[in-house]
Structures are given as structure tokens and as C-alpha cells.
Amino acid sequence: HRGWVEVVCGSMFSGKTEELIRRLTRARIARQRVEIFKPALDTRYHTQDVVSHNANSIRSTPVALPDEILLLAASSDVVGIDEAQFFDASLVDVCKQLADQGTRVIVAGLDMDFLGRPFGPIPALLATAEFVTKVHAVCVCCGELAAYSFRIAASEKQVLLGETDSYEARCRPCFLSGMQER
Numbered sequence: 001h002r003g004w005v006e007v008v009c010g011s012m013f014s015g016k017t018e019e020l021i022r023r024l025t026r027a028r029i030a031r032q033r034v035e036i037f038k039p040a041l042d043t044r045y046h047t048q049d050v051v052s053h054n055a056n057s058i059r060s061t062p063v064a065l066p067d068e069i070l071l072l073a074a075s076s077d078v079v080g081i082d083e084a085q086f087f088d089a090s091l092v093d094v095c096k097q098l099a100d101q102g103t104r105v106i107v108a109g110l111d112m113d114f115l116g117r118p119f120g121p122i123p124a125l126l127a128t129a130e131f132v133t134k135v136h137a138v139c140v141c142c143g144e145l146a147a148y149s150f151r152i153a154a155s156e157k158q159v160l161l162g163e164t165d166s167y168e169a170r171c172r173p174c175f176l177s178g179m180q181e182r
């Protein structure tokens with residue numbers, strides 16, 4: 001079959017990893033050769049597995065650089081990449097090369113950082129992908145759909161690994177009011 005790129009984006013807790021695992025599981029059921037990668041720096045739960053917040057998981061290969069994916073995925077039909085926002089801009093070309101050579105590429109990642117800024121290579125992937133899905137979390141303040149990842153912790157670094165103790169999903173008004181209180 002021919003290759004293409006799919007992106008699953010959204011805030012933290014929006015179900016990106018869940019959706020990635022769902023698509024990859026279905027590809028495996030269809031007897032396709034599936035490989036999953038994530039940035040080596042994302043070691044929150046398990047160094048090998050891609051794990052969702054509701055504890056679904058799938059075995060993955062941590063890589064430091066997107067180029068490693070090209071080598072390791074040479075014989076895959078489907079390539080999944082989680083936490084893609086942590087890779088550098090070269091990920092965009094790696095996904096393009098994979099798709100050009102006939103691979104189905106499914107990328108999951110945060111579209112915005114904790115300040116609401118477009119995050120890493122995700123904007124360029126959204127522009128160049130055939131299929132884009134934006135999933136939403138539930139605002140922990142009011143229960144509306146949440147598109148923002150609000151940082152509870154004090155750090156100002158763009159990359160701060162953490163979970164329920166460092167971030168919460170918020171809708172636009174609740175994100176705004178939280179930012180004004182900082």
C-alpha cells in the first residue's frame with residue numbers, strides 16, 4: 001500500500017497515546033508490520049513502553065534522534081511515534097521520507113506547550129500530513145473541552161516531564177485565568 005502521514009494532537013490527557021495505541025493495535029490485527037518509537041528523554045513510566053494515562057501500553061523503541069527511526073523502521077508497514085513534540089525539526093523530513101517510501105506514519109504529540117505556543121516539529125507535521133486529528137481533554141476546573149496544558153509546577157523550561165503533579169488540562173477561559181494568576 002502507499003504511504004502517508006497521520007497526526008494525532010491535543011493537550012495533555014487528551015487521549016493522544018490511547019488513540020495511537022488503538023490505531024497501531026488495529027494495524028497489527030491486519031497483520032501489518034508495526035514499529036513504535038518515542039524520544040529517549042521521555043522516561044516517565046517505562047523506558048521501553050508507550051503508556052497512556054489509563055495504563056494502556058505498547059512496546060516501543062526509545063531513540064535519541066529521528067534519523068534512527070529511518071534505519072530501524074526500514075521493513076515496517078506502519079510506524080507510530082509518540083511524544084513527537086520532543087524531537088527536533090528533522091522529524092518532519094524523516095516522516096516525509098518514510099511516507100514517500102510507502103510507510104503509514106502515525107505521529108502523536110502535544111500541539112502546544114504550557115504557554116500555548118506551537119510545540120517543536122508538530123506545527124510543520126500538521127501542515128504536511130494527509131490526516132490530522134485533534135483530540136480534547138476535559139477541563140479539570142469546569143468540565144468543558146480542554147485544549148491547553150496548564151503547568152502547576154513553577155519551572156519555566158519548555159520541557160518539563162511530569163504528570164498529574166505538574167500539569168492539568170484546561171479550557172481556554174480557565175487556562176487564561178490561571179495564567180493571569182501566575
Ligand code: ADP
Binds near residue numbers: 013052054138
Ligand atoms: P495523552 O497521551 O493525550 O496525554 P492518554 O491517552 O495518555 O493522553 O490518556 C488519556 C486518559 O487520561 C483518558 O482516557 C482518561 O482516562 C485520563 N484522564 C485523566 N485526566 C483527564 C482529563 N482531565 N481529561 C481527559 N482524560 C483524562
Ligand code: MG
Binds near residue numbers: 016018051052082
Ligand atoms: Mg501521551
